[in-house]
Amino acid sequence: MAFLTVAEVASVMRVSKMTVYRLVHSGHLPAIRVGRSFRVPEQALHQYLYGSYTGSIESTDRP
Template sequence: MIKNFEQIPLVLTVPQVAQALNLGRDTTYNLVRAGIIHSVRVGHQYRVPKAALMEYLAA
């Protein structure tokens, strides 16, 4: 479990983002697919930069 900002990796998977936000996996995927949380697609997977997660939290 992520306890503080320094422990967050530079790039997160969607399940890691879901855990950090205390949201469900499907809800987090919907946020990513809708572009509400910015992400990068790598093959069939989404990766969320740490900066994008912080931007979402600040909004």
């Protein structure tokens, strides 16, 4: 299983690192804590992106 840093996730998603931190802290994007940093399982990122694309992830930010 491969894990990505917050910076790597932000690069793949083309968002800021703060956006990734918000997704992790809100529980929308699963992550594990390694020391003082977070690592996101690569498979979890792909599932999140697929769910976002197909609209299957519920978001409170959307009308």
